[in-house]
Amino acid sequence: MKKIITLCVICILSAGCMNQGVDMEEVKETKEPKREEPSMTIEVFYQFAPYTPISVDITGAGEPYPFTPDNVENFPLTPEQVNALNTNGFVVVPAWYDQFYEVYKDCKDSNTPIFVTTDSVLHTYHILYDYTLRILETEHFFDDLLVLTQTMRDTTWEYYRETGGSAALKDTAYFCVAGKLLDETFVVPPDVQDMVHQELSLIEAHRGFSSSPIFGYDEDYSQYVPRGHYTRSKTLEKYFKAMMWYGRIMFRLKSEEETKQALYIVKAITDTDTVNLWDRIYEPTVFFVGKSDDLNIFEYDAIAKEVYGEEFTVSDLEDPEKLTQFILMAKEYRDPRINSLWVWDTEDLAEETKGFRFMGQRFIPDSYMFQQLVYNKVGTAANPRLFPKGLDVMAVLGSERALHHLEPEKQYYNYESQMDALRKEFSDLDQLVWTQNLYWTWLYCLMPLLQEKGIEYPLFMQTDAWADKELNTALGSWTELRHDTILYAKQSYTFATAMPSQPELTKGYVEPNPYVYARLASLARMMREGLQERNLLLTEYSQKLETLEQLLLQLKIMSEKELSGEELTEDEYRVIWNIGHTLESLVTFETAVESEVDENVAIIADVHTDVNTSMVLEEGVGNVFAMYVVVKVEGRIYIAEGGVFSYYEFLQPMSDRLTDEQWQAMEKPDLPEWTNSFIVQ
Template sequence: MGYGKSGREYLIGFILVLLLIVATSSGCSGTKSLEAASIDTTFNRYEEYPVQIKPAVESYSVEPDLGNITNKDMFKLSPAAKNLLIENGFVVVPNKYEKEFFSLYEKNRYKPVPLFVTTDSVLHNYHLFFDHLLRVVETEKLAMELKELNKAMLYQAQKQYKDLQGTVWENAARRNIGFFAVACKLMDPDASTPPMVKNEVEKELTLIQNHQGIVVSPLMNMGGNDDPAGAFQEDYSQYVPRGHYDKTDLLKAYFKSMMWCGRLNFRLKNEDETKSALLITLALDKGDNRRMWDNIYATTNFFVGKSDDISYSQFRETIDKTYGINADLQTVVTSPDKWNAFLEAAGKLEPPSINSIPVNAGTSQDEREKEIKGFRFMGQRFTIDASVFQRLVYREVGENSRGDKRMLPRGMDIPAAMGSAEAYAILQSMGETDYRNYPENMDKMKTYINGVSEKTWTQNLYWNWLYALMPLIQEKPEGYPSFMRNSAWARKELNTYLGSWTELKHDTILYAKQVYAECGDGGEQVDDRGYVEPNPDVYARLASLVKMTRDGLQARELLNERDKESLERMEVLILSLKTIAEKELSNTPLTDEEYELIRSYGGQLEHFWIDALRDEGVGHRSAASDRPAALVGDVATSPNGQVLEEATGRVFDIYAVVPVDGKLRIAVGGVYSYYEFPWPLNDRLTDTRWHKMLESGQAPLLPEWTRTFIAE
């Protein structure tokens, strides 16, 4: 098989991913499995609700004059929208004013028209609570824990420095003082800075404050560097608080301090940086430091996943093997003859699967691994979608026939790798599959993903969320409603997938590792019985995800009673939608109570929306204009000065022709609007900026592939 010039490089990278997955899913020894051993397994319990259906909806079509639609006179559609409705059985119409899902459903309830409960609205509801729960845990628990941990580690670093002055360990100890001094200042601007690192700390803080971009780190390169070409560079544009982290001063501080702790890489290729990493490991063993570190790591592991980098567990084990069990600073310093053995043992630890730092594209494979392989104090997390991105950008894929390099991925890469033929066809039409090795790499990722076990998919909330989305990309068989059995609907479901995935990336932007390419009143009584989008497998997995969220946080005493009750109600609602969807597919009549649930759906969404935003002071629906559903997040970085932004905008209307009691009617619901566009690296977008762009009409165009189902 011909792999081209980068074939060997791809195979090495791909084997590393497979090794990581095997370690994660089977529990074999290795970097990631050691991390798993320190996590309470009861934190991650998952029970999937079964789905048993035999779809039996008779096929139907829409007459050209809508003559077989019982309520066609309720709606005024443009000629273009009407044509798509006739052709596909549904159409999505842009809405310039609707900012939240619940308000769209409430508005249509009181017209009244039949409501179409969409998977988009249910998934968005979970996003609201996921973001709320993470925000509350960070505000009430993790921020204070990180502040105390930073202070305690700074204290230990200063003690080590005092003991190591005049030795070959002095500079490494001084670097650690600076590292934790920066972390402390980011959490608390009034924190004092030890005089021996004042200059470097002030330079770092200035670079962070100015979001300087990719430049050499003054602190990491303190004391000189034997290899000036190998000086450590950091991307300071990453320190713009975004996602939910721009809402309060505390969350802004936590974001920047945690980003610092997660990104700074003590590279194993540099002996002095490796000494710093070893000293940090020893300092973590002192006092309550390990307990505080575990509290932060285990909690964020439940939300997002395990670190992709070497951290405490691997270094502690390597120290014990080299210097003896429970070896301390005195033992290490007085055993210089064992240092080379330690370096050799550390060199055998697994490298990260995702490169999250700037690396010159001309660097050889061996040098690349040395550049990215290192210790991180609170390393950012491995996610499967970032791994997919990593295998599908330069230099894992080569140039296309025009000599262009694929410096940024596409969101569509993710559902394509999950197995969506429609997603891959869209990528082909965009020319994205023309890059050398792209088809081969995509095939390998699809093969791997197809073999991932349920246990691996449900190891944490992040992976579990992706698992809940997977039924969206499965082709709907005979027996499903006709509007769901065409390529336009397959694209609408990709739009749903990418809208929800964008919310996931937005909510976890601090923790998930980012890929770097190299280089009112009721009206007259009418029959307004509605319809639930029949995606029972999505509802089943989402209900299981809600249950896992509740049980996992409750097990760690991180869930208050009100949020517990809200998650219980959410689970009941989703299971009710699952039951309705199963009935619709099997032609079982709905009860009056089930039709009433559909009618009242907007009110239920409103309740969850208010509950999810109450920690931000929201107490009434009138705040919807100030807290719109629209959001933005950058998911990949190119060394040519751009990032890939993924965003959702206004809630669009969907009109679907659905069967009720053997007759066809139009039902109305809400769906995501989805955007993807490159943006300057030094100007990473926040939600606030994005909202202003939407208000002023400066948002980019919707993706070309959505034209098959969206019409003005």
């Protein structure tokens, strides 16, 4: 009986890529898995920083106007592009801008009316989020992680010398692997050198699944290729590998040996009082991304004290009956909601994946969505849904247009019912859940883009083409979020089977999406206040986040005026006119961890792995495209120009996961087919 084995991470995949490389005629029918509706329990015990909502006020509505601009001859548009402009009131044209601010600076220099897009400010927030995380990882987390690793090596080695047991010896090897990844001079005791060397060789080869020399189960070593912003410095590369090791390696409850290893680690944390050091890394990253999806130090410590006593010793951990009792009690705790291991469709998910991780990867809602929308939740063994799509996320978040594009997915057994259940589950969540950390709140900022636009919005925003443009914006921003958090976010796995003269002011227009600007302003404030309170934010970055917040509040007010048919003030038009320089100042830093690759907005993130084809799904943002929109300003109808994301999805060999450097150098694949409604080449 042949089983389908797919390693699945968050993804967007065009229909033409699905099931590529799998001979479906060879797939035999297997026993149908038990179908359970999605059930996600979210507990928000406290917030790292408060989220302060900002109200939106729209009174009345703007008057409709014909798409007959008086300046169309000023733009190098083809007949097809002009036709799209006349039909939809806007058109997106491929361009080769490296940065969003370049579009607006060019517009100002050529006296072209400016259209400020949500894409441009969402991208600006991404830069501040990503650069802040780089600084924290380099200046704070790296050193703390090295000291923590050294302490844990020394303590587990002492446990081994005391007990002579294999569990403590393997723990020493486990921490030495991380230590060598952080520092090549890290001292490794002779007894574990062979195991450590073998693990490091597999990590450096990063060829895919192989049996772990320390743990014996299969690990996906291709995940240890530094990517995202972690290629920007040697320190970040080392940090990436060590944290990926700590985030992925599981001490499974199904194994007594691995559970004993986990208990030694908890004991070592307690004996050395290094939990504060551990938490100095964990708590801020919870704020950025979220909580671990696996059982952690605090939960294991609580169970251990109940089973072994408040002051349990290393020798107490040798009691087999108490170890069995510990395992039974731990199994009653929460299950992981995202599978990130190789699991056969005939195996029990909780049994195979439940356990302890030292610095486990984090639960993120989009991975959870994908876990619920692939095999074995959706499809059959003969016709499995191997890959989710980015459109799945947008549909769950409320996009009817995404659902329209996903109509072909209904061919998969149970897809429609799972999608309906997820949409209800997420629509029932309150604001406290959506604003529990920066990751969730970023997604919350994208949700207004996905709502259908009524008569209070300009006619061009009421078209299907605009709905697709907003999907593109949301997916582009989501791709940047996935790129920034590629190390921490837990990926889901499918079950096996020369200066010119100053130009004269030309009045522009703000994309009227006030709810996006309001939520993004609250997010910028939340990030600034949360990090500032803990002395984790440089003054330069604090000032930039505050400037972004104030800009977003201005854009919100201008949007409200546009939607209410009110004219903007001269000062507000100047904010639009100078937006290029404003955005440039926000993404230009005196203190930063960066390289030449950051001169271009193009980034890439692998989000899904299929072990059947040994391919990964890549999500990419390319160069900034130009958007031309017919606007009405003070009675005049004309074209204004802005910048928007270009968004890509494609397959890549598992052994060659792409870095940003490789992505920027390569020829770009075709754009998703559904973007043809608004992108005219």
